[in-house]
Amino acid sequence: MMEFLHKRHARYFKFCMDSIPGEYTSLDTSRMTLLFYAVSGLDLLGQLDLVQDKQSVIEWVYRQQITSELCDGDLSRAGFRGSPANSSGAPLNQWDCSHVTMTYTALATLLVLGDDLSRVDRAALLSGLRALQLPDGSSLSSLHGGESDMRFVYCAAAVSYMLDDWSGMDREKTREYVLRSMRYDHGISQGPLLESHGGSTFCAVATLALMGELDSALTEQQRDGLVFWCLSRQGLGFNGRPNKQEDSCYTFWIGASLRLLDAYQFVRTDLLREFVYSTQDPITGGLSKWPGHGADPLHTYLGISGLSLAGQEGLKPIHAALNVSSDAVEVLRRAQARWRDLPPVKAVD
Numbered sequence: 001m002m003e004f005l006h007k008r009h010a011r012y013f014k015f016c017m018d019s020i021p022g023e024y025t026s027l028d029t030s031r032m033t034l035l036f037y038a039v040s041g042l043d044l045l046g047q048l049d050l051v052q053d054k055q056s057v058i059e060w061v062y063r064q065q066i067t068s069e070l071c072d073g074d075l076s077r078a079g080f081r082g083s084p085a086n087s088s089g090a091p092l093n094q095w096d097c098s099h100v101t102m103t104y105t106a107l108a109t110l111l112v113l114g115d116d117l118s119r120v121d122r123a124a125l126l127s128g129l130r131a132l133q134l135p136d137g138s139s140l141s142s143l144h145g146g147e148s149d150m151r152f153v154y155c156a157a158a159v160s161y162m163l164d165d166w167s168g169m170d171r172e173k174t175r176e177y178v179l180r181s182m183r184y185d186h187g188i189s190q191g192p193l194l195e196s197h198g199g200s201t202f203c204a205v206a207t208l209a210l211m212g213e214l215d216s217a218l219t220e221q222q223r224d225g226l227v228f229w230c231l232s233r234q235g236l237g238f239n240g241r242p243n244k245q246e247d248s249c250y251t252f253w254i255g256a257s258l259r260l261l262d263a264y265q266f267v268r269t270d271l272l273r274e275f276v277y278s279t280q281d282p283i284t285g286g287l288s289k290w291p292g293h294g295a296d297p298l299h300t301y302l303g304i305s306g307l308s309l310a311g312q313e314g315l316k317p318i319h320a321a322l323n324v325s326s327d328a329v330e331v332l333r334r335a336q337a338r339w340r341d342l343p344p345v346k347a348v349d
């Protein structure tokens, strides 16, 4: 079996970071998630020192925040966007609005870099979340033409959990949406009547966990069924659906679901490791979805955070519901303690 190429993966993430042109105009809206994978990946590897100018990265993230000042009275647009709308820092236009996945990954990135979140406009962000939730309990990704499914429910829950305030979400409707998305085969889909999937199962389980309702919301039968569905995903690695090829990203999606459901001890970590190691690129570093497919930042991050769940030596422990290191969660706890001494903020319509 191949060994774990710790140093090469650090170099791979460093390369991903350096190839993110911080100041250039781009409509590449996923740049924030790419930054998150690279920074948080270096953190898990214990190599955050490779980020030479953490402060400038922090400043870049804050420049993507659409605060109440920039919203011009319409807080429904508030949150983080994925990249600059323009390079000059000129005022945002009326079409500029946040994306809930970018808000989640922006906050997570700030925490990983040790920022205390003191410049986060919490009231505005919570109002932005509130504008995204639909009557059926699901959440839109973004106000303008966004999709709505379990991915964005999870991101909204992660943001609410981090901000330590649920006024931006109707938790009862959220819970009902999750429960309506549980399927006949015991897995969970992106929404009612769709196909069970490893990614949506994680998003649903983590949402319940972040709301503190994982124990109360599920019957014993539903919980056992979920554990059975997740464990049935393992060959060597995990797949995301029955009869699909194993894929390194499910090392985290399925692994974290099982950890949250208190059933990780049933995972064959020896087999899992063998599969994830086989997806490493020995030349460039990084992990691919399956052996020989070509490394990408998402699979590299999720493969490594999944190995952390499996107790991999040399990796920091991970918070299974937030998908950041326990060190980043320590930074979060300090921010939350400080907020509790301040006057409360609330989401507004």
Ligand SMILES: [Zn+2]
Pocket (backbone or CB within 6 Å): 247, 248, 249, 250, 289, 299
């Ligand atoms: Zn994948």
